[in-house]
Amino acid sequence: MAAMKWWGWGLEGVEFTHADKPELAPFIERVLGLKVGPVTAAPPRLAELPVPPSTLPERLRTALVQACGAAHVSVDALDRVVHARGKSLRDLIRQRRGEFVRIPDVVVRPRSEDEVAEVLRAAIAADAVVIAFGGGSSISGSLEAPAGESRPVISLDLARMDQLLELDAGSGLARVQAGVFGPHLEEQLARRGYTLGHLPDSFTHSTLGGWIATRSSGMQSDRYGDIADLTKGLRVVTPSGTLVAQPVPAASTGPSIRQMVLGSEGRLGIITQATMQVRRLPAQRTTLGYLFPTFFDGVAAMREIAESECSVSVTRVSDANETSFSFATRSRPTLVDKLQSRALRTFLRRRLGYDVSRMALSFIGYEGSARHVNAQRRAVGRIVKRHGGLCIGSGPGALYDQKKFDTPYIRDFLLDRGAAGDVSETAMPWSRLEPVYDAVSTAAQAAFAEVRVQGYLMCHLSHSYQVGACLYFTFAFVPAPGADILASYDVVKSAIQQAFVDNGATLSHHHAVGTEHARWLQQDISAPGVAMLKALFDGTDPGGHLNPGKIV
């Protein structure tokens, strides 16, 4: 099995390439001023970097070995470096620089809830810190120990706890160990004819426990629900014993403890099991491509779909910039493709009156019985038409489905060439969407100017709800000569986040708070809200052993 990169996204040996995308290099040069050539800033070899030694006390090591077995207690340098952080741009840049500030002293891999409880007991007895590690895909700084942490730091890697334990077909409930990765979970469910339907961009490199700990959302959440909707039961090892939230469809038992664990980023305990709502695999599943004259025409259509009696699985609309990017990442087209594309453009311009430079690419997904899918397609088609949209068939959708988990690799491709790329996402009521979009655009352009770069900002609507939507922004730039890439990044990222909370949007729809977004928490959920979180964390973990410093 390939190892996880310690300096980038995903697995060693898997990379994004522009070689088969002839329009991409010219596009990047045009929008970022970056000539795409060979790698100019390759990650170093780990052996060249100063990995701090483990300072694990012998007594704690013995206790951990007793809990999990010597084979599952690792002080290996690569292991500790891989577990030191997530995959935020800040994480990757500092990893590549060898800035290992407070990496874990040990990586422990329990295989059962009992072993997790034993590890936590040992950690508390030794006054150590425990940081739960799922797939390590956090881009919010949820996985790093505080720089000044003087206590021993344990990274608790749950990857061995990856089994579907029980499928209650009569209720559509699957009891699953929390360390399972997305693909392995779906495989186990598919063998029984079921699916969870949770497909975040990080799907291949993230775990069930991680999704729950961050209140994750997936590409098909419009149909299946966010992870908060899907998670019905929970088992969580806490300092005062194992928390058990029974899998009931709804309950009136005071403030929901299930909802307290959702989004808790390892601060309340270690999630060991969850009972998830699963559905039978649909008979049919298709994603259709659409074009709209402008982004806001597409947004208006998604709004109308969300309010209507239609039921769809994916709603996605890219703005003009992201639409251009999508077209630039097409594989080498055949002559037929080229002719079709030219004919389409002519049709759009002449017959539908599109300004092609403003048009928006959209995907809408459908699932279910053939009858249901057809009925939904027809109903959605009527709405799309009212907003000047045009269906361009299943080809682009199939392509999108194939490539959808590859996007995070592009960041490494840029970093390898000295450029920065990152994302910020948010949610807001429909009526606030246009003001938020405009404010973010303005703020990003001002930030690009401030750090003297030719930046590129693009956006898509990624989820629709009855009352609002998620906007997902991606930005990239080449730092100005002599400028520090992280300092420039901070200016841009902060400007975007600030524009969110200043305009009635949340600091994150599904990427969590961690340390990266903690600065905006008070403005988002108000000072009494922060105080409530503190009360919850301090009361549950009075010794501060569980992933300290995150969220608040």
Place this chain on the structure above:
Amino acid sequence: MAAMKWWGWGLEGVEFTHADKPELAPFIERVLGLKVGPVTAAPPRLAELPVPPSTLPERLRTALVQACGAAHVSVDALDRVVHARGKSLRDLIRQRRGEFVRIPDVVVRPRSEDEVAEVLRAAIAADAVVIAFGGGSSISGSLEAPAGESRPVISLDLARMDQLLELDAGSGLARVQAGVFGPHLEEQLARRGYTLGHLPDSFTHSTLGGWIATRSSGMQSDRYGDIADLTKGLRVVTPSGTLVAQPVPAASTGPSIRQMVLGSEGRLGIITQATMQVRRLPAQRTTLGYLFPTFFDGVAAMREIAESECSVSVTRVSDANETSFSFATRSRPTLVDKLQSRALRTFLRRRLGYDVSRMALSFIGYEGSARHVNAQRRAVGRIVKRHGGLCIGSGPGALYDQKKFDTPYIRDFLLDRGAAGDVSETAMPWSRLEPVYDAVSTAAQAAFAEVRVQGYLMCHLSHSYQVGACLYFTFAFVPAPGADILASYDVVKSAIQQAFVDNGATLSHHHAVGTEHARWLQQDISAPGVAMLKALFDGTDPGGHLNPGKIV
């Protein structure tokens, strides 16, 4: 405006009667052994009872008057007695007996969030207790001050805060003051073409803030969602300032503070405003009646509907006992009714093979465009047929819609004749439904035997979710000669609640914990779950001023 009864459900002058229901008295005599005659245990007049004097300190009174005006600070005996408790059977029996243990010293009626904040500040300064009062319809003991409470007790009645403040039609969001009663809220929304669609049994006598504070659920929640789904934004006056949860469709900002307020029963602060998801009034709304051979045939059909691509607004199935009760509450039938009824019974028995004594009455609701409603009716019809069910048209559904809010009055009708009637409801996964139903039936029969009564237990499925359902039990009995009605009640109620938590069902699906169900909380949400709630409450309200003693 009619006054709220201090000794029973609803308004003075409104009562349940059996006079127009010729089959009811014989039914009650048969199932409870109670001859229904004139009232034998009328509630006393308040003037005859020993209402404890208000012990409100003068300084606090002055501060409250300054906050809300003298006209809205009441120490009137009736006012204080009405605000002393909710409407649980225990509450009503003790009110009728004049057992006023720790009634509020004062009832305060603020009209704005600022006034609420001022009252809370004054209360904390005076070391007083504040109990938020919505409609006063709690049947879980959420409104009574602890018997030994030595501090001044303030009942904060929010009924003057009843306005729809803002309708964001573009997002389907309505910002509303928390003290508004159900009918007044729906009136204000209907004038703008919208509906919240939240219809608990208590609808006419409960408020938005109360629904949120108890995690309420309504008759149409299958379509509109429970109150936890509908509540998007919140404003809550807490000891450390006003908590603001922005109305966003979803967020990843740590454990959800919105979800912490939901179900908090006044322990975290006073809910002053909420931003609710509302929908356009549907073009069509209809409730159809169905019959199934048995309760579990009906349950299986609801399960299949919940898993299917159908979208319905109400799913309800009564067991054989509740079906008999429903038929017994019919108004005086015409000759045509009688003939039709006889023909139907013959048809059911001879052609469909029903055992009429076991059959189950069911209601399924449909809403939306005419096209949508027709499509759903057809799809549901196919499922119903597969489970041996039969549609009996819209007549029974219309009747059910008219009478649906009258049921709670029956309890007073029984109390007036010395009999006890009450409810317990729960939720569980579909696969646990039959075991829970059977366990509750067995437990209730054993309890009836223990207290030497001829009890009656009936049940309906009231809500369907993809993974499970809510079962709603109603029981009644006439206490044995010489037995204490409350002591007998405790035996029966406890047996039912214990059967819930012993069988994987929750202590309450939508009636909250209060004091009535607190005993089962630890078994339901586990000891670490209870500890988390305590941490949250103690940290947010360190002085214990907010509705002490509830939930934990």
